[in-house]
Amino acid sequence: MSVSQSAARSGGYLGTEDRDGRDPAWETVSQRLRAEYGEDVYTSWFTRIVLDRIEDGAAFLTVPTRFLKSWIQAHYAERIAAVFAESDPRVARVSIGVRVAAPKLSTPPRDSVIAVPVPEALGARTGSAVVAPFPRVDANRLAGSPLDRRLTFDTFHSGRSNALAFAAARQIAEARPGDPVAFNPLVIHAAVGLGKTHLLQATAHAAEATGRRVTYLTAEKFMFDFVASLRAQTALAFKERLRAIDVLIIDDLQFLQGKTVQQEFGHTLNALLDGRQQVIVAADRAPAELEAIDERLRSRLAGGLTLEMGGLDEELRAKILEMRIAAAKLAHPRFDAPAEVVAYVARTVTANGRDLDGAVNRLIAHNTLSNAPITVEMAEAALRDLVRQVEPKRVKIEEIQRIVARHYQVSRADILSSRRTQTVVRPRQIAMYLAKQLTLRSLPEIGRRFGGRDHTTVLHAVRKIDELVKGSPTLADEVDLLKRMLLE
Numbered sequence: 001m002s003v004s005q006s007a008a009r010s011g012g013y014l015g016t017e018d019r020d021g022r023d024p025a026w027e028t029v030s031q032r033l034r035a036e037y038g039e040d041v042y043t044s045w046f047t048r049i050v051l052d053r054i055e056d057g058a059a060f061l062t063v064p065t066r067f068l069k070s071w072i073q074a075h076y077a078e079r080i081a082a083v084f085a086e087s088d089p090r091v092a093r094v095s096i097g098v099r100v101a102a103p104k105l106s107t108p109p110r111d112s113v114i115a116v117p118v119p120e121a122l123g124a125r126t127g128s129a130v131v132a133p134f135p136r137v138d139a140n141r142l143a144g145s146p147l148d149r150r151l152t153f154d155t156f157h158s159g160r161s162n163a164l165a166f167a168a169a170r171q172i173a174e175a176r177p178g179d180p181v182a183f184n185p186l187v188i189h190a191a192v193g194l195g196k197t198h199l200l201q202a203t204a205h206a207a208e209a210t211g212r213r214v215t216y217l218t219a220e221k222f223m224f225d226f227v228a229s230l231r232a233q234t235a236l237a238f239k240e241r242l243r244a245i246d247v248l249i250i251d252d253l254q255f256l257q258g259k260t261v262q263q264e265f266g267h268t269l270n271a272l273l274d275g276r277q278q279v280i281v282a283a284d285r286a287p288a289e290l291e292a293i294d295e296r297l298r299s300r301l302a303g304g305l306t307l308e309m310g311g312l313d314e315e316l317r318a319k320i321l322e323m324r325i326a327a328a329k330l331a332h333p334r335f336d337a338p339a340e341v342v343a344y345v346a347r348t349v350t351a352n353g354r355d356l357d358g359a360v361n362r363l364i365a366h367n368t369l370s371n372a373p374i375t376v377e378m379a380e381a382a383l384r385d386l387v388r389q390v391e392p393k394r395v396k397i398e399e400i401q402r403i404v405a406r407h408y409q410v411s412r413a414d415i416l417s418s419r420r421t422q423t424v425v426r427p428r429q430i431a432m433y434l435a436k437q438l439t440l441r442s443l444p445e446i447g448r449r450f451g452g453r454d455h456t457t458v459l460h461a462v463r464k465i466d467e468l469v470k471g472s473p474t475l476a477d478e479v480d481l482l483k484r485m486l487l488e
């Protein structure tokens with residue numbers, strides 16, 4: 001394994017696990033899965049899969065949690081294996097294991113490369129992780145998911161994209177016991193790696209310092225604890241414990257699965273909101289778009305304050321990098337990244353905070369393992385796959401409707417209307433299909449933008465065009481042409 005690969009697998013610098021999975025073999029498979037399942041399913045279930053290795057005809061994949069492993073095994077493993085086998089002749093089967101996170105804060109900081117054991121399920125192999133240390137502090141202060149003491153407001157940088165969420169979280173965190181509840185529930189949503197967990201944990205630390213009872217839970221932990229309490233017949237005690245807190249913070253709500261669990265969470269939410277206790281929730285999309293979540297729960301969530309955190313701009317990326325590098329220097333006194341390298345990374349590694357963490361880890365690895373100084377040239381080579389050459393163009397649904405209507409010589413109003421003549425139905429379906437393919441909009445959102453149609457109509461259109469395109473090269477060319485026109 002090359003240094004850059006091992007560092008890529010080492011996981012976030014502040015977070016502890018890697019979700020890149022950027023091995024080219026996996027990249028091809030994951031892009032096919034993305035196209036097949038759509039953006040929502042892909043983001044929920046596939047982005048955290050990492051290819052560990054391909055060996056003896058098997059692709060060994062890892063995910064960060066047991067829950068994710070069992071879910072993927074139950075729902076997607078067969079399809080992943082089939083797609084893998086089609087695109088890579090070395091692979092006949094797929095094995096999914098839980099990867100061990102890089103050491104957390106309870107581990108004393110080290111100043112060298114740390115070996116992270118790969119789970120037994122994957123065989124006795126060792127990957128390596130480079131971690132940059134923070135001051136040592138104890139974790140697990142709260143009953144709930146463990147808090148990382150590094151994730152505080154002091155280490156969270158605020159910029160254009162997250163200023164509102166930051167201000168709202170701070171206001172809630174700094175309220176004194178008994179103060180009126182400000183925004184309830186506060187829902188923060190953002191794409192992968194844009195700082196939700198960091199902001200939530202910072203809020204938990206600061207709120208706890210005001211003397212309130214705070215519980216931070218990932219949705220997965222909520223699920224496991226609830227199910228375990230049902231089995232142990234201690235569900236009542238579990239509910240009472242949850243309802244006796246002042247600030248409940250739930251992370252990664254998109255992973256809350258199962259009717260009973262969602263109902264229970266709904267009851268807890270209602271009880272807390274009615275009791276004027278504070279609830280903060282983070283998810284990878286807005287409440288209205290959490291399709292797997294019960295409708296009533298979604299609307300209760302949407303009744304509070306919902307704020308989106310956007311992508312990190314260059315200035316914010318530079319600030320985050322500077323802080324990471326300063327911390328890295330504590331452990332690696334000889335490590336330094338010149339200003340032009342920081343500027344290069346801030347300009348080119350644009351996706352999210354986790355990629356910035358990965359970039360710093362790789363620079364440390366190259367620098368400490370090869371003793372070569374860090375230059376822009378070296379950074380270019382080390383970070384090639386983290387650099388987005390061209391930002392994908394954002395396509396608007398209105399634009400799709402306009403271009404498709406013009407191509408088929410109907411009007412945009414026809415596309416939005418309820419007319420069912422074939423001359424209108426087919427272009428409408430193609431436009432819906434392209435909306436699903438070229439935008440990140442969910443099916444219900446697309447339905448709404450196509451004259452208030454139901455999401456099942458959109459799903460039908462997407463499947464229909466998919467099927468027709470496979471059987472008709474002429475239609476496939478037409479759709480391709482439309483796509484190119486939209487992406488130009």
Ligand SMILES: Nc1ncnc2c1ncn2[C@@H]1O[C@H](COP(=O)(O)OP(=O)(O)OP(=O)(O)O)[C@@H](O)[C@H]1O
Pocket residue numbers: 012013014015155156157158162190191192193194195196197198199252284320352353354357
């Ligand atoms: N504004 C910020 N200031 C400082 N660090 C940040 C900021 N935004 C993101 N990061 C860092 O980027 C990394 C990823 O952030 P985090 O884990 O909070 O993302 P997330 O939105 O919770 O991702 P996911 O959806 O995958 O759970 C962390 O190391 C975090 O500290």
